[in-house]
Amino acid sequence: MQAQAPCLPIASSPASGAEAGVPGPAERRDGAPSVSSTGAAAEPTAHGGHPGWTAALLAERSPSLLRDDMSRFGIGVGLASLYGLALGARQGGVSLVQHAAGVPAAVVAVAGLGVPALLIVLTLFNAPLDPPRALSATARAAAATGLVLGGLAPAAALFVVTSGSDLTAALLGLLGLAVGGVLGVHVLLRDLRAALRGNGSLALLAGHGAALLGFAGFAVALALRVWWATLPILKAGAL
Template sequence: METGVPEPAERRGDAPAARAAGVATEPAAPAGHPGWTASLLAERPAPDLRGDLSRFGVGLGLASLYGLALGARQGGVSFAHHAAGVPAALVAVACLGVPALTIVLTLFDATLDAPRALSATARAAAATGLVLGGLAPAAALFVVTSASDFTAALMGMLGLAVGGVIGVIVLLRDLRAALQRDGGLLLLAGHGAALLGFAGFAVALALRVWWGTLPILKEGVL
């Protein structure tokens, strides 16, 4: 036998160690891509204007699906009225409520800039749209098969309430997190009061918009 030539690992009885070393050096399998829903609701480390506007638009589109479901009770032009009316509340809260909240927070020395407010608003709109879009098939079934207008309006309003509450919760949580990152919670009581006041204002504004634009609600009460 020739000397100086190392024997294979298998001959020396080191096969288990060699295999273990081989396994340890193999590259890890790439992680799977997150789903569309997870990507839509994912928290972003920094505001992204283009991405936030896209996410806000997707939320509006999903919310309009719920409006189409409500319009199925009357059909015709009612489809357009409800499809525009449901997301109109999200636009009203984003354009009127969030800027007002940002101004109020500055009175409490809160450093909440516009990009972060937009990012939180877009994520909240996406959450609301996902809930309403998911409830759209059930809402269509209920409003079409309900014997009375009141029952149809009640079921439609229930879905709107669920989606709206979830959106407000997501928005307030993201705004509070942004304030904490910037050290803006030194006046915690004042900031909390401002956020709670905004929540009440957002709910009242959304209800006012829905009452004025959704015929199914008026017909269910009148």
């Protein structure tokens, strides 16, 4: 009688996910292959978009650096000169240079004459406004004006060149100047008003508002005077 070897139970290997009815990592319940979060077909992670060039140009920066403000102001002046070139395209030649210099000259005049005068007046009302904040607001206003005028330059060139009347060309050119100038003054006054809001008594706030309103009228009158003296297209339309 032969001795029988003891029969040891054989441990069965765990059932695979497919045999157990549980979808494995390579398949979903509907039978389609699943995609790993680290695989090539994984959905891209959403990244925050970077601000555009115009948004960065007009964005408030704190603290504001003199170099950045001067760069922003220079960009605004350069864009405004593009509108001047568009107006000068009607006559060509030397008129191109005259208009390219005349359009941004009003921006420089308001920034160089009007803003310092406004600061002096606000100082009389004990306004908590320092020169760096005023310079930053002026730079943003110049950039806003330049962006508007630079954007209108192609349309202005088309209208002034194809217009059959000098008066119509002058009115169209002046309309674009008015839009850019008004927007620039609005940005400047908005920034200055935000810096003055909530500081001082009611009488001082009323004085601040009167000073800002007077500056708006002065800026419009000064810009029109500079444009009338430097832009031949406006004089040709008045003849």
